[in-house]
Amino acid sequence: MSKINTLEDLNKAAKRGLEAIIPSKTKIMVGMGTSGIASGAQAVYDALAEEIKKRKLDIILSKTGAMGMDCIEPLIDVVQPNKPRLAYSKMTAKKVPEVIDQIVKGAINGNKPAYRMDEEEFICLNENKQYLKGPVPKDLEGIPRIKEVSFYKKQMKLATRNCGMINFESIDEYIAKGGYISLFKALTKMKPEEIIEEIIASGLRGRGGGGFPAGVKWQTCRRAHGDIKYVICNGDEGDPGAYMDRSVMEGDPHSVIEGMIIGAVAIGSSQGFIYVRNEYPLAVANLQRALNQAREYGFLGKNILNSGFDFDLKISKGAGAFVCGESTALMTSLEGKAGEPRAKYIHTVEHGLWNRPSNLNNVETWANVPAIISRGAKWFSSIGCKNNSGTKVFCLVGKINNIGMVEVPMGIPLKEIIYEIGGGIPGGKKYKAVQTGGPSGGCLPDKLIDISVDFDALWEAGSMMGSGGMIVMDETTCMVDIARYFIDFLEFESCGKCVPCREGVQRMNEILQDICNGKGKEGDVELLESMSQGIVDGALCALGSTAPNPVLSTLKYFRDEYVAHVRDKKCPAGVCKALIRFSVSEEKCTGCGVCLKKCPTECISGEKKKTHVIDQTKCIKCGVCKESCKFDAIIVE
Amino acid sequence: MKTAKTIDKTVKDIIKKYGGDKTAMIAILQDVQEECRYLPKGALSSISKKMDVPLTRIYEIATFYNAFSLKPRGKYLVEVCAGTACHVQGAANLMDRLERDLSIECGETTQDKTFTLEEVRCLGCCSLAPVLRIGADVHPNLTQDEIPKILRNYK
């Protein structure tokens, strides 16, 4: 690949890319993000390769990232000339021959596609490109369009614009979608101060959770003293249940790279770092490949686009420490040390990595930058709601029908995310709360279901946007157990430097463990509350100072559950083992004996077709009986 | 288990790969761990000598991050995802069952050195919760009673 120096060169690459996106021959894209692979996409990919080889077909096989609807993975998309793009869900190696048949014969029988796409949005270019020239073939009219699928209807893919859409191994496809045009604009048509003004005007706020105006951060860094400055990408997505950043790094690594180069131009930096969690090997691999490609094209390195600007990026892996998602701890880790945070009285934009001005932003924040420079601040700020422009990527997980990654305009009511996009609660159960902001956040109960999902509204409600994890809970979730879960996590992940976090979170955990184990005492809840303020005020970093949030939030909206645990020694949701009892319902038990066989402690006895009995002295409350009973005859109270 | 000589050579090669860059200590330790399946004492001493970095600093790093193990790990790393989504879907029960079936506690290795049991947060496969990973294999949507059968495949 030769260097790209002019817009003409770029357009040539774009042309190549477009031919790959909307090819003149059949292409099958396999969703090969981490969750796709976990659900069996590799076997599907291999089976497709084999079938194509066996039948000597001229079909392109390519890999793409996750588009978001994880619950129907493995997903493959079939693109045939002059036909809508068709998505086949829950693919298996076994289904491959039939799908290939449909491609070859051109007719749909049996395994129906889940949805179709007649066109693709090229957001950075402000145009839509059609997959087909004429009308939709009659036999495909019944396949719903992607925008008709309730999961996708209200979504707006901006930061994740290319995830699941392009081959993540191809820089040309990225370019075809408007990639690196913004870099040209930023380097050849804008002054650094103009770039910063554009980002400020766009209203882009940090997507890592802080919500600090990105442009203002860039400006402060630019103005800081020092010739050597750094731009850093925080890819240490540690909130359990959040994988938005992973999806972007895997599915569209160039969006992050381009964003960072633009940031470097604006700030005046010649060296950048992408700090990626150790637990994301595919993201690291895809980023590394993309970096190599960017260097080959001359977007990284010396004299980029003949502008005299030098900049390069390096990937640094984490080694398993949640605290390294905190900016000062991350920088300490980049320096090759144990990732302990430090006071931020002197900001990292002035004294950061190796004491030099450093601008750190989250993956999603960087990924938005090229789109903002392409389409303009006015366009970006027209999306979302007041003071909260643009979109936010969330991971909707837990007790929800449509589990997956979603991107929505800021300000969307929570209700729409849960019931329209998420499809509501499985098993007909009742929504209880959604946890946002991970271990630093709080829960939003049913009475707040109409809340606007934006930085400010969530903060006021006692939670926070956080990085984007949304854990949905139903009536079978114990909120005291959830608080205990988060505190236990933070105790393990605390760096141990300061007393309020190291000792305080530990003590909160002890109290919560006691409460969940039936040893809660009067005054425990009050002690948790009184300790919280001291920890919030006294902790050195945000891990510690936000640690009490899940406790305070669950106390605010579910105090009755705490009271039940402490005073009545009961767990209303039926979760805390020490406070529940498993028994068999006489009415519903058919005496089938399945639970008896599966019980690991052999504490269930009973004759065939007669009601079985659980020996409470041997029961360890593992729940296997309830899991395996087809008649819902196990009572938990 | 590698000999002291092999460990020394491994360390030498890895340090060379990173150009002796002291700021790459974490990456160096990760590569050593990858080769030796844990961080042997001899490896840390060797790194300390070759890179002129105090052993205390290296030990601090090796004991700070979750990825590092100072004890030899079993042939298979059994990781129970304890992310919030998996927790809400019953991951605690999976861990309890594994602890009982393997007769070890989380963080320990079985006597025959086949399995090391650990918690991981989070694998990011939340639509498949609760999830277990053994080696590179992800086992989705698990129920407790599937565990004995799965473990048998790895013996």
Next chain:
Amino acid sequence: MKVGEMVNFIIDGKKVEAEEGATVLQVARANNIAIPTLCCHESVAPSGACRLCVVEVKKGKRTRIVTSCLYPVDEGIVVDTKTERVLNVRRLVMQLLMARCPESDVLKDMAKQMGVEPQPAFHPETDKGKCVLCRLCVKACEDVVGVNAIGLAGRGKKKAVGPPYMEDSKTCIGCGACAYVCPTEHIVMESTNSKRKIWGRTFKMQACDKCGRYFAPIDQLKFISDKTGTPMTELAVCISCK
């Protein structure tokens, strides 16, 4: 930061002037305002680990709780060293430390002076000794002496101070700097006439060539000799006889 320029601010209602670059703690102490500390020592840089020295600072519209040992003074700030929020943090820190180190008289005395009662709901720990993880010992060994015999290990509640693997130290020179800076007497150096014992090692002391008094471990003198090039014979004379 332009060191040398003076700034004016208010602390506990008092107008003070200080040099830019100074910390709130330094200025407070210079003005006879008492702020408790534990992890602070003149010979090492502050770390902000214990949080006892917290104060409330109002800068512009923003009020924050910060550690005075690290917070740089600035023009126009208003500092309060005894607000309810501040006292609340200090109380919690002392209660947590007393539960961590129930045997420490130093902590008990400090708490008494501060009017803090122990929190009975915090079960006393039994395996932490008197170590509050102030890390002064580590900093002394690393930055002042430069031996790096002890360091921090582990994370969170498992964090501890000591030689690698908590084994008898191979590199300690027996200088005792760590014991000297330890605020709670957790680090104990056993000294007899001709020997010192610390971190699992016994050190032979050097007798002064002139007066015969045992004054420093031989290993410490060897360390100094290696570092400075001064021959051992020159170092084998105690300070009084020099």
